[in-house]
Amino acid sequence: MALLEIRLLGAKVLREKAPPVEAVTGETRRLIRDMFDTMYDAEGIGLAAPQVGVSERVLVVDVPDGDDARHVHALVNPVIVESGRETDKATEGCLSLPGLEETVVRPVRVTVEGLDPGGEPVRIEAEGLLARALQHEVDHLDGILFIDRLSPLKRSMLLSKWRKSSSAAR
Ligand code: NI
Numbered sequence: 001m002a003l004l005e006i007r008l009l010g011a012k013v014l015r016e017k018a019p020p021v022e023a024v025t026g027e028t029r030r031l032i033r034d035m036f037d038t039m040y041d042a043e044g045i046g047l048a049a050p051q052v053g054v055s056e057r058v059l060v061v062d063v064p065d066g067d068d069a070r071h072v073h074a075l076v077n078p079v080i081v082e083s084g085r086e087t088d089k090a091t092e093g094c095l096s097l098p099g100l101e102e103t104v105v106r107p108v109r110v111t112v113e114g115l116d117p118g119g120e121p122v123r124i125e126a127e128g129l130l131a132r133a134l135q136h137e138v139d140h141l142d143g144i145l146f147i148d149r150l151s152p153l154k155r156s157m158l159l160s161k162w163r164k165s166s167s168a169a170r
Contacts, residue, residue, distance in 0.1 A: 003034070008098070009162060014096055018143075035049065046059065076119075082109075090129075097146075104132075105149070106149070109127040109131055
């Protein structure tokens with residue numbers, strides 16, 4: 001088990017558009033394993049490679065779905081190929097912005113295509129929390145954070161809260 005350092009708001013890598021993975025290799029699979037370890041250790045439900053300092057299009061999610069069911073996925077080069085028109089609101093947080101939470105509006109349903117850790121094509125028709133987590137993580141691959149999905153007012157309120165808490169920590 002290897003824990004990777006989670007990069008926080010302010011790290012340049014979080015704002016870069018990550019390039020696609022050219023070939024899914026053993027190195028990719030090791031990154032995915034380490035990302036799962038890191039995500040579970042931090043008690044998150046999703047993690048994108050840029051959050052551990054790797055600018056590559058890789059994400060992992062482990063989303064609960066009632067009745068003890070879970071959706072566990074690792075995706076390489078994920079693309080949202082369809083978004084439903086219906087949207088809903090839910091509270092989101094992010095391991096790169098610890099302590100911050102806000103309501104984010106997103107489509108309820110998305111279809112995501114990508115490669116699995118074996119390099120095989122996968123297609124996921126997701127709704128609810130899984131759809132939300134996948135959209136949040138795909139955003140990370142484009143350098144987008146959930147605070148960018150808020151109104152300017154809410155965003156600046158969260159950022160000032162962030163600055164206060166990070167200066168208190170120093
Ligand atoms: Ni996040």
